[in-house]
Amino acid sequence: MDFNLAGDVIIFYIISVGLVALLLNYAEVYLPKWIIHFFCYGKIAETRRHALIEKIEKIPKKLFLHLYLVAGSMTLVLFYVGLKKYLYNKDVSENILFFLDVSLGTSRKPLVSEESTLLAIAMLSTHVWKRAFEQMYVCVFSDQKINVIFYVLGHVYYWTVTASLVGESKGFVRGSHADFSLHKITITQLLCVLIFLWSTYTQLKSNYILAGLRKNQHGDVVTKEHKIPTGGLFNYVSNPLQLTEILVYLALSAVLWQASTFHYVTVFVIINQVEYAYLSHQWYRNTFKSYPKERKIIIPYIW
Secondary structure: OOOOHHHHHHHHHHHHHHHHHHHHHHOHHHOOHHHHHHHOOHHHHOOOOOHHHHOOEEEEHHHHHHHHHHHHHHHHHHHHHHHHHHHHOOOOOHHHHHHHHHHHOOOOOOOEOHHHHHHHHHHHHHHHHHHHHHHHHHOOOOOOEEEHHHHHHHHHHHHHHHHHHHOOEOOOOOOOOOOOOHHHOOHHHHHHHHHHHHHHHHHHHHHHHHHHOOEOOOOOEOOOOOOOOOOHHHHOEOOHHHHHHHHHHHHHHHHOOOOOHHHHHHHHHHHHHHHHHHHHHHHHHHHOOOOOOOOEOOOOOOO
């Protein structure tokens, strides 16, 4: 029997995060503290700590840069291979085909057009390398650490993302043919690209605002404490990083609307980011008595 391993893994992520979100939001008092701490990290874990989980919290947040460097390198390889395939009709490497067969199964179908595939690869590569830039040159991290299991799961997540990005695309499925033409790119896809570019740029601006809270006027880091951010989308929502991350993946899903597996990734991103945004908003309101009451969780003016 042929399995879609990447799809099954991301569905497991969806179910796990969805279940944990429900329990944290409505039944936290009944949960063992180690389970709560395991799924909570960063500032929202400050009042939910457990000695057992602290023993596996060994990874500084800045080392999550590794995820973006690995995923970014994979997207660049896929973009190069895609260009060779679509523009010069060069065969896709057997190693890549084997990787995709293992990830999505040998019975995968060529559902996504050549134009959509190349556009989506370029979008994801831009976003991932932008995230790497933020990790290296923008973000000012606290001394808190993330548990080792989350670090491993992060790498697994980006494997599912890159595999599902091209695993159902023409030219990346054995026996499929490609007929690339820029004229096939639709107005809707171009609008998605604009939404994507605005979202990933706004995310960068938001990270600059957060970093600025820990620096003086000369750009030197003077504190690692949390403060109330203002400016940009922070004037409307507590979590612009999560909002823009969701918009990035919605734009990618719209470009890859013919696919099946990639949409599971987008569902996971939405559930994960919304839950973190909710917990983060609660943390801000409980920590800062002067926190703006009109500021919403993640959707301006609504929620």
